[in-house]
Amino acid sequence: MVFQDKFQLRIPGPTPIPPSVQQAMSRPMIGHRSKECSAIIRQCSEDLGHIFGTNQTSLILSSSGTSALEAAVINVLSPGDEALVVTTGVFGERFAKIVDRYQMTCHRLEVEWGKACDPEQLIQALRQHPTVKAVFFTYCETSTGVLNPIHTLAQTVHEHSDALVIVDGVSCIGAVPCQMDDWGIDILVTGSQKAFMLPPGLAMVAVSEQAWKRIANNPSPRFYLDLLSYREKMEQETTPFTPAVSLLFGLQEVLHLLAEEGMEAVIRRHQLLKEMTRAGIRALGLELMTSDEDASPTVTSILGGGDEWSSEALRKELSAIGVIVAGGQQHLKGKIFRIGHMGYCDPLDICTILSSLEVSLHKIGRPVSLGQGVQAAQEVWIHA
Amino acid sequence: MVFQDKFQLRIPGPTPIPPSVQQAMSRPMIGHRSKECSAIIRQCSEDLGHIFGTNQTSLILSSSGTSALEAAVINVLSPGDEALVVTTGVFGERFAKIVDRYQMTCHRLEVEWGKACDPEQLIQALRQHPTVKAVFFTYCETSTGVLNPIHTLAQTVHEHSDALVIVDGVSCIGAVPCQMDDWGIDILVTGSQKAFMLPPGLAMVAVSEQAWKRIANNPSPRFYLDLLSYREKMEQETTPFTPAVSLLFGLQEVLHLLAEEGMEAVIRRHQLLKEMTRAGIRALGLELMTSDEDASPTVTSILGGGDEWSSEALRKELSAIGVIVAGGQQHLKGKIFRIGHMGYCDPLDICTILSSLEVSLHKIGRPVSLGQGVQAAQEVWIHA
Structure with a gap:
């Protein structure tokens, strides 16, 4: 295949x-x-x-x-x-x-x-x-x-x-x-x-x-x-x-x-990945689990829709188009999903993830303005 | 290189x-x-x-x-x-x-x-x-x-x-x-x-x-x-x-x-590798550390020459022509060398090792009939 x-x-x-x-x-x-x-x-x-x-x-x-x-x-x-x-x-x-x-x-x-x-x-x-x-x-x-x-x-x-x-x-x-x-x-x-x-x-x-x-x-x-x-x-x-x-x-x-990249640049890159992800998530009307201050530059947790929609259904749609994100662990199972953005990950990858998220939200029947999450992340990127 | x-x-x-x-x-x-x-x-x-x-x-x-x-x-x-x-x-x-x-x-x-x-x-x-x-x-x-x-x-x-x-x-x-x-x-x-x-x-x-x-x-x-x-x-x-x-x-x-090879065939192969190695080593006039009965099909220990020649000198010559064998551990350091013949190893590899051994013995000044170790191993192989 x-x-x-x-x-x-x-x-x-x-x-x-x-x-x-x-x-x-x-x-x-x-x-x-x-x-x-x-x-x-x-x-x-x-x-x-x-x-x-x-x-x-x-x-x-x-x-x-x-x-x-x-x-x-x-x-x-x-x-x-x-x-x-x-x-x-x-x-x-x-x-x-x-x-x-x-x-x-x-x-x-x-x-x-x-x-x-x-x-x-x-x-x-x-x-x-x-x-x-x-x-x-x-x-x-x-x-x-x-x-x-x-x-x-x-x-x-x-x-x-x-x-x-x-x-x-x-x-x-x-x-x-x-x-x-x-x-x-x-x-x-x-x-x-x-x-x-x-x-x-x-x-x-x-x-x-x-x-x-x-x-x-x-x-x-x-x-x-x-x-x-x-x-x-x-x-x-x-x-x-x-x-x-x-x-x-x-x-x-x-x-x-x-x-070769230099640790300062590596650290800045992860900070940017975090900010792009959070901006994109917010623009899509989803709720972040952590405050900006407490959030890690390596992984972002996003709340599922409670009774309205399930983060597991979303993960399944994402997986169907080739994007693997994590669910919640223990009592957070089914309640959050987590996007890892560390290591071999660059700003364009965040655009890709957000793009896949928009399509998948649409597929599970959520109202979503296609491109809006990507746009918000791009704004962060070009002004970084 | x-x-x-x-x-x-x-x-x-x-x-x-x-x-x-x-x-x-x-x-x-x-x-x-x-x-x-x-x-x-x-x-x-x-x-x-x-x-x-x-x-x-x-x-x-x-x-x-x-x-x-x-x-x-x-x-x-x-x-x-x-x-x-x-x-x-x-x-x-x-x-x-x-x-x-x-x-x-x-x-x-x-x-x-x-x-x-x-x-x-x-x-x-x-x-x-x-x-x-x-x-x-x-x-x-x-x-x-x-x-x-x-x-x-x-x-x-x-x-x-x-x-x-x-x-x-x-x-x-x-x-x-x-x-x-x-x-x-x-x-x-x-x-x-x-x-x-x-x-x-x-x-x-x-x-x-x-x-x-x-x-x-x-x-x-x-x-x-x-x-x-x-x-x-x-x-x-x-x-x-x-x-x-x-x-x-x-x-x-x-x-x-x-x-795919089948475990019986895998076991037979290792038995053959052992027998070929031992026949070759004997034909070169070197002394095996273990009896045929006690010897493992996966690794063969060979005694160094005591005061006459050093197994470490031999290993160095072998290494120079691209063959890595092990020395002795603890009180056997410098007294034996060990050839591993397990896993991704076939009969022809034993001929290669013996061939390298003959050249290296010659290089450290030991009397050796080139080809004799290889020949002994081949005899075992073709009659297996």
């Missing part, structure tokens, strides 16, 4: 793979202990440091993002330790689940889904739980499209507590500002299949001096997710266990592409 | 990727919760069952083989539980390290490196440690090229104990016989980058009814490596965490290729 592989993958990860990255991943396999592989690992680690904004060594795990969330938890905490987990959606909840599972004491600061964490809420929670050893945040909460103000939140933690600041940056690092060292992030975790434009299968982690001290003194058992072994092996430009070599080939090319 | 990517990767994993598998992995990215991805996961799981020889559900983890060794340990055992680990080399030792790390009581049955475990040794060890809850084996010990007689060993365990039989099949499953259910294997673990002809990054696991009972009652914490969550999600044709989608594309194609 001619058009079988012609579709726009606009979910908030996995995201489309650029051709040169695809090509890099198709290089002939090499030994993972070869000099060539070591050179790639070293280069990737160095380049990741620039994106993370850290002088610490960036580590690469061959597994998906959740494994690195778990690594953060079990490397810094022991059973019985207290943790504060700020939950703004599904992925904040995942941190809390891991903390619970390992019999640590989990205090949840539950923020209403669709809103970012307010520093005042955080101060209250820190006062209520003065002995927490770590505070867990989600930088971009993929399930709602919220970007938490990590810079401010990290500073707030350090002003009011001795706790470590652990940040899940899976669905935004590589698309948004990040100054890990300056902001006081103690562990930063991200994954390959979002703004890094790779297939899933790699997780990237960096750890502050302060957190390394805690980790070195933490006797809790861990093996595949023991960050100390990754640090030790990275000094020898390798990994403790066989890495996902083809994804490393791709990561090297991705980091080259990001450096 | 024209010949930069023209090399023969003949280490015991990662192994070369067949072109159609490479192509499958280059398909456009899809959502991991899509129907299409579910269909791939279901198909892969079913096909893996045939190769494992099990009616149990085969599970797919996105991480390297070691993570699945760890999963086997931490899912069936709790701290304080006794385990018997049969170590025949580096990877048996890895099992023992994991057991130690999690504060289980690890009894080691240390078999001389280069030899397979003798059932009589095993019976003695089981008598000495009658309360072990699990016995850990390495089917193919990659570091020495030994294939342990897993069928006999598993039966021996069940005759003399109630312990579960856990098998690391990373460097041989997909190339050697395996009847998990009939042989009484309780957990079988393998990886993508060996006989499965894929890049590293996937681990495949199957679990017996008996082991599932133990796992369900094991309160020890685990999250990314919690096999129960993989079983639960596999019932819904998905995975608990984002899987390495591009590797799943590849796995589907690999399983198709293996089914």
